[in-house]
């Protein structure tokens with residue numbers, strides 16, 4: 076099979092590409108839209124906004140999520156905010172600046188045309204959300220308020236207290252509900268997609284398992300949209316919700332969709348450190364806290380004094396010291412690496428020395444406790460609930476944790492994967508963030524994809540695709556369904572001695588050590604071998620229990636972990652192949668004398684897109700060269 | 715520390731359920747309540763018994779998936795805290811805990827501690843939205859919203875749809891949940907055009923789902939992990955009466971909202 080990576084980026088000046096492209100996209104006749112059935116998997120910001128918008132246009136939509144309600148998608152947990160180039164603060168923001176910050180923040184590993192379009196659309200997202208009733212923070216004059224986020228010097232982040240994701244998602248969920256009520260969307264909650272049906276090279280449906288009764292069903296359609304989120308849970312411990320998984324995109328990958336840059340994973344600098352081996356997940360403390368909190372560790376190794384007893388002269392505000400112009404607001408990759416560094420030096424604080432301080436003492440003295448409570452009250456409360464310590468009295472202790480995955484299914488400018496008809500939006504695709512995502516840009520991307528890009532581009536596909544009539548009795552549909560049923564049966568039949576959870580934890584530990592915040596060739600090679608061994612052991616010795624035709628969380632987990640065990644190998648291969656450091660991908664062999672990432676644009680100024688060749692077989696690497704016309708890739712500097 | 719649990723086990727929607735006793739040792743005060751159940755489930759799996767089914771996802775108190783009644787209180791004893799954010803340090807060593815699912819006619823049990831809350835989704839589908847077509851929105855700052863209105867709307871919008879209010883209410887009323895949405899949208903200028911029809915349609919659907927009437931016990935607010943205020947119920951009632959006077963309530967037969 077030959078795989079072609081055609082980005083379909085339109086020509087012309089950067090600022091006119093999207094406008095021109097839209098004018099050239101083919102349209103579906105309004106009367107025909109109803110006859111097209113589109114499947115949307117996922118109800119996060121990307122999926123819910125897409126499903127609602129497609130239904131408004133008149134398409135017949137089926138929408139799926141594994142939670143009991145579409146409102147519970149992981150997007151609900153986003154805290155800090157959403158970017159938009161509104162320039163309401165009059166501080167010099169513009170579409171170009173948002174574009175530039177995003178490209179630079181991503182360390183010049185994303186497609187110019189996509190990122191520019193994202194920046195261009197950003198302002199309309201805020202309009203849309205306000206009209207839906209999203210209660211964004213406001214100033215006393217009644218107009219919208221902004222805050223700053225890492226990696227930029229303007230204030231362009233819109234927020235709803237510390238619950239921005241919740242409010243944006245409820246806006247999209249309500250739009251989706253309106254369409255469900257109107258009969259335009261058929262919603263399938265508690266339903267997990269377990270495969271894509273590909274007929275004559277086109278994505279024509281999915282196979283699902285009903286998570287309540289275990290029933291496996293086929294759904295056929297004219298196009299399939301995956302909006303299934305990120306795969307940070309490959310590390311077991313992450314800030315993602317427990318159910319987040321790689322299953323949907325991995326199964327699509329196995330059916331022919333190229334997977335791009337899987338090793339680009341973001342480790343977030345400000346999370347609550349783990350407390351013990353029982354730890355089930357990690358909790359993020361929003362990046363917005365870095366607006367007012369100052370990060371420091373004791374100057375002296377092993378300084379066991381309480382933070383309040385350490386005088387100013389014996390504290391090291393290491394980010395402010397090293398990056399005077401950005402200070403505590405450097406991008407996430409830098410903040411995380413520097414935290415790891417000071418902890419590795421033995422200057423970490425708290426149990427096991429896995430922590431640095433995030434201190435609000437000065438901000439409280441300057442602004443008063445009430446002002447700080449207004450900005451971060453619910454985050455402080457969450458911190459206190461988990462740690463039993465009050466950030467008003469003592470500094471928070473924080474440590475980096477896996478958080479976001481820039482990698483994902485490869486898509487062209489129309490958000491279509493290498494399987495015609497299979498579109499991928501939100502965190503599940505690889506598109507806009509390069510090797511590092513800036514804060515408050517995931518929500519922006521998910522909603523840009525779902526509200527304002529996919530609804531246009533999918534029409535172009537449907538208008539020209541040859542889509543013969545198809546039903547669930549088609550041999551390709553039945554065969555895919557049988558394979559899914561077979562896999563579930565096999566998982567139950569192993570009947571070994573180890574629980575699914577122990578495999579997941581072991582894999583997570585390995586990935587964190589070898590393919591986490593810093594990587595090296597020897598470690599990655601070792602990891603690949605160990606993953607293969609662990610995968611074999613899994614299929615030999617896992618114990619799932621229960622029945623297939625029942626609500627069986629262990630079986631759901633087993634399916635997801637079996638996919639992580641295959642996917643993790645590709646992630647390590649991708650990290651091994653990329654002999655450079657860029658953004659979050661830090662290869663120890665490639666660094667500057669100051670310990671900053673050293674890119675190699677000559678050899679790696681490309682997207683790495685992998686083609687599946689079989690489990691345990693070496694995958695095929697394809698590359699999409701990245702061309703920069705509007706910006707010049709430079710060594711990122713935040714000093 | 716150690717705890718003794720009595721957990722409601724029910725194999726399926728129509729099966730009979732019962733409390734089963736489990737002694738769990740080797741747990742720590744720093745564990746969350748759900749991590750304690752994870753530990754127990756791992757032990758059950760080790761003994762080849764079926765693990766306890768419960769809903770959960772974010773484990774950060776925001777998705778609204780988790781929820782169980784602990785010693786008679788939805789989400790347990792700690793104020794303003796979801797089950798997933800509850801930590802064992804809230805209980806004494808050796809505590810004896812009774813754990814059950816939400817109990818309400820409109821929330822049938824699916825298995826063990828898992829209930830079907832799709833009635834909430836249907837109430838939102840009936841009118842819990844502002845009808846705005848993608849792309850048709852005006853410039854965001856073209857309408858100013860007083861900060862206190864936006865803040866109050868946000869207080870109402872903080873509802874996570876967990877259902878604890880229903881579980882806490884002696885009548886299994888859903889009025890706090892419905893009032894939170896009606897108030898959130900009704901407090902904003904964007905929500906005005908549909909304000910009357912929204913409250914009527916949502917209350918009608920609420921009644922159709924089999925939730926009980928509100929008789930002002932206030933248990934809902936006490937159990938609510940987001941401290942949604944019952945003042946919003948008064949607000950809903952005002953809106954409902956106004957809509958009725960304007961004749962828009964002709965279709966609404968139920969009285970859950972107006973009680």
Ligand SMILES: Cc1cc2nc3c(=O)[nH]c(=O)nc-3n(C[C@H](O)[C@H](O)[C@H](O)COP(=O)(O)OP(=O)(O)OC[C@H]3O[C@@H](n4cnc5c(N)ncnc54)[C@H](O)[C@@H]3O)c2cc1C
Pocket residue numbers: 116117118119120121122139140141142145147148149150151152153154155156157239240266267268269302303304305314315316319320322323359478479500501502503514515516517518519521
């Ligand atoms: C704690 C936290 C805080 C964050 N804060 C911010 C922030 O402040 N600003 C920002 O910009 N970004 C933030 N992010 C990132 C951002 O929240 C996510 O990247 C974004 O919400 C992802 O949206 P999505 O729609 O792509 O996917 P998700 O919201 O993850 O939704 C995935 C959907 O797919 C469904 N699904 C998945 N697999 C299957 C399957 N196999 N079958 C059926 N359904 C499936 C799920 O049910 C769900 O509905 C944060 C992330 C975390 C973890």
Ligand code: SF4
Pocket residue numbers: 872873874875876877878879880890891894934937938939940941942
């Ligand atoms: S009102 Fe409170 S208790 Fe009721 S669903 Fe909302 S958050 Fe849960």
Ligand code: FES
Pocket residue numbers: 769770771772773774775776777778779780781796797798799
């Ligand atoms: S698991 Fe999400 S609120 Fe408890």
